[in-house]
Amino acid sequence: MMIDVAEELCEECIPGLRIDHVDISGLPMVNPDLVTDGGEGFPPAVEALRDRVHAADCFLFASPEYNYSVTASLKNALDWASMGEHNCWADRAAAIVCAGGDFGGGRASFHLRQIGVFLDLHFINKPELHVRAFADPPKFDEEGNLIDVETRERLKKVLLSLQAFALRLQPKDD
Ligand SMILES: Cc1cc2nc3c(=O)[nH]c(=O)nc-3n(C[C@H](O)[C@H](O)[C@H](O)COP(=O)(O)O)c2cc1C
Known part of the structure; x- marks a missing residue:
């Protein structure tokens, strides 16, 4: 998984950036019937x-x-956190790293940018990281751990760019 390596990289060499990895696999499917309190009460996992x-x-x-x-699970999480009076994603910096076949997940990455328009996410444009997961040399081991040194270096550059953009977007104290 690339997120585990991103966590490691932050701890090792990116002061000020820390990953809070959210596992979205256990969320219920989006269903407005599960929302109570006039649109503000969400199931506990969603809260x-x-x-x-x-x-x-x-x-x-x-x-x-x-x-x-x-993936459907990512779209589900994006939708849950956008609902109600408060779109929780709004006005924050974001980066995408994708893995896949010959396009390295690039189509998913561009689709996520499109989804992010209405969520009011601001994606970094560079660098891009679309990993051709099945091309030689192997990028992941059998457990799905990222093992490719060059991809690790590219991931570090994505994280640095994300951090720099997030800092630029922060309101300035006058
Ligand atoms: C339902 C499904 C659809 C997929 N569609 C694509 C695709 O459109 N493009 C692609 O590069 N890989 C596709 N793949 C391969 C996934 O990218 C590959 O399984 C993934 O990199 C490995 O992550 P996973 O083990 O979490 O699925 C698909 C896999 C599944 C299960």
Whole structure:
């Protein structure tokens, strides 16, 4: 997984940037019938997600490409945290790292940029990281751990760019 390596890189060599990895696999599917309190009461797992999204300064999305798009679980999490009176993603910096076949997940990455327009996310443009997961040399081991040194270096550059952009977007204290 690229997120684990991103966490490591932040601890090792990017002061000021820390990854709070959110596991989105256990969320219920978006269903407005699960929302109570006039649109502000969410299931506990969704509340927890929304709190963490709200608290973040910026976002690193890591997704495989599923049928030319992001995974259903990522879209589900994006939708949950956008609902209610408060879109929790709004006005924050974001970066995407994708893995896939010949396009390295590039189509999913561009689809996520499109989704991010209405969420009011601000994606870094450079560098891009679309990993051709099945090309030689192997990028991931059998457990899905990122093992390719060059990809690790490129991931570090994405993180540095994300941090710099997040700092530029922060309101200045006059
Ligand atoms: C339903 C499904 C659709 C997929 N569609 C694509 C695709 O459109 N493009 C691509 O490069 N890989 C595609 N793949 C391969 C995934 O990118 C590959 O499984 C992924 O890199 C490995 O992550 P995972 O083990 O979390 O699925 C697809 C895989 C699945 C299961």
